[in-house]
Amino acid sequence: MFLGQFDHTIDAKGRMAVPARFRGQLEKGAVISKGMGACLSVYTMQRWEEKSAELVEGKTSEELRDFERRIYPSASEVELDGQGRLVIPSRLRTFARLDSEVAVAGVRDHIEIWDRATWLDYQTNLEQEGNGSPF
Amino acid sequence: MFLGQFDHTIDAKGRMAVPARFRGQLEKGAVISKGMGACLSVYTMQRWEEKSAELVEGKTSEELRDFERRIYPSASEVELDGQGRLVIPSRLRTFARLDSEVAVAGVRDHIEIWDRATWLDYQTNLEQEGNGSPF
DNA sequence: ATCCAGGTGGGGAGAAGTGGGGAATAGTGG
DNA sequence: CCACTATTCCCCACTTCTCCCCACCTGGAT
Numbered sequence: 001m002f003l004g005q006f007d008h009t010i011d012a013k014g015r016m017a018v019p020a021r022f023r024g025q026l027e028k029g030a031v032i033s034k035g036m037g038a039c040l041s042v043y044t045m046q047r048w049e050e051k052s053a054e055l056v057e058g059k060t061s062e063e064l065r066d067f068e069r070r071i072y073p074s075a076s077e078v079e080l081d082g083q084g085r086l087v088i089p090s091r092l093r094t095f096a097r098l099d100s101e102v103a104v105a106g107v108r109d110h111i112e113i114w115d116r117a118t119w120l121d122y123q124t125n126l127e128q129e130g131n132g133s134p135f
Numbered sequence: 136m137f138l139g140q141f142d143h144t145i146d147a148k149g150r151m152a153v154p155a156r157f158r159g160q161l162e163k164g165a166v167i168s169k170g171m172g173a174c175l176s177v178y179t180m181q182r183w184e185e186k187s188a189e190l191v192e193g194k195t196s197e198e199l200r201d202f203e204r205r206i207y208p209s210a211s212e213v214e215l216d217g218q219g220r221l222v223i224p225s226r227l228r229t230f231a232r233l234d235s236e237v238a239v240a241g242v243r244d245h246i247e248i249w250d251r252a253t254w255l256d257y258q259t260n261l262e263q264e265g266n267g268s269p270f
Numbered sequence: 271a272t273c274c275a276g277g278t279g280g281g282g283a284g285a286a287g288t289g290g291g292g293a294a295t296a297g298t299g300g
Numbered sequence: 301c302c303a304c305t306a307t308t309c310c311c312c313a314c315t316t317c318t319c320c321c322c323a324c325c326t327g328g329a330t
Contacts, residue, residue, distance in 0.1 A: 148289090150288095154286090154287095155285075155287090220287090
C-alpha cells in the first residue's frame with residue numbers, strides 16, 4: 001500500500017527519486033502512465049495488468065481498439081536506477097506539465113506525480129469541500 | 136507486453152529501426168500485416184498464430200476462404216537485421232501511406248506503425264472523446 | 271560531533287537510431 | 301545460356317541519447 005506525500009525534484013536528465021518507502025514495491029517492475037487529471041500514475045507491473053484487464057471487460061471490439069490505442073502507447077515500463085530514481089518519459093512529463101518541482105503522493109494501489117503547485121491547489125480545494133478528515 | 140510510443144524514420148531503403156524495448160520479444164520471429172485502419176501491425180509469431188486461429192472460429196467455409204485470401208497474402212514474416220531494423224514491404228508501406236516519418240506504438244500484444252501526422256490526429260481525437268485517462 | 275540514509279547533480283562508457291557503401295542474390299532480356 | 305540490371309542483405313560509420321557510476325549535500329539519529 002502506498003501512503004504519504006513527498007516533495008521531490010526532477011533533474012535536468014528527467015530523473016526523479018522515488019520516495020525510499022515506495023521502492024521495495026516497485027523493484028519488480030513498474031509502469032508509468034497518464035493519470036486522471038494533470039498527473040502521472042505509477043503502478044506495480046502486477047497491479048497494472050490487473051487494472052488494464054478490468055478496464056477492457058465488456059467493451060465492444062471497436063471501443064476496445066480505440067481504448068487500447070489510447071492507453072498502452074501512453075504508458076511506459078520503467079525501472080529504478082542504482083539510486084532509486086526513475087526516468088520520466090518526456091512525453092508524459094509534457095502531458096502532466098511537470099517542470100522541476102513535483103509532489104509525489106501514495107494513493108493506496110499506485111503513486112501519483114503532480115506539479116507541486118497544481119497539487120497544492122488541488123489539496124486546498126479538497127479540504128474546503130470535504131470538511132476535515134473523516135478520521 | 137508492448138508499451139510506449141516512439142518517433143522513428145523509414146530510410147531510403149525501406150528499413151525502420153524497431154524500438155529497442157520491443158526487440159527482445161520479436162527476435163523469435165515476427166509477422167507484419169495490415170492493421171485496423173491506416174496502419175500496420177507487427178505481431179510475435181506466437182501471437183499471430185493465436186490470433187488468426189481465433190478469427191477463423193465459427194466462420195463458414197466460404198467466409199473463411201475469402202478471409203484467408205485477404206489476410207495471409209498481405210502479411211509477411213520479417214526478421215530484424217543486425218541493427219535491429221526490419222524492412223517494411225513496399226506493398227504494406229503503400230497501404231498505410233507511410234513515408235519517412237512514422238510513429239511506432241506498443242499496443243499490449245502487438246506493435247502498430249503509423250504515419251506520424253496521421254497518428255497525431257488520431258490521438259488528438261481520442262483524447263477529446265475519452266475525457267482523460269481512466270487511470 | 272559523527273554517522274548514516276535519503277535526495278540531488280554530473281561525467282563518461284555504451285547503446286540506440288540513422289545513413290550509406292558494397293557484395294551476394296534474384297529477376298529480366300538478349 | 302550468358303549478360304545485365306535491380307533488389308536484398310550485411311557490414312561499417314556517425315551522432316545522439318541513455319544508463320551506470322561516483323560524488324556531494326542535507327537532515328536526523330546516535
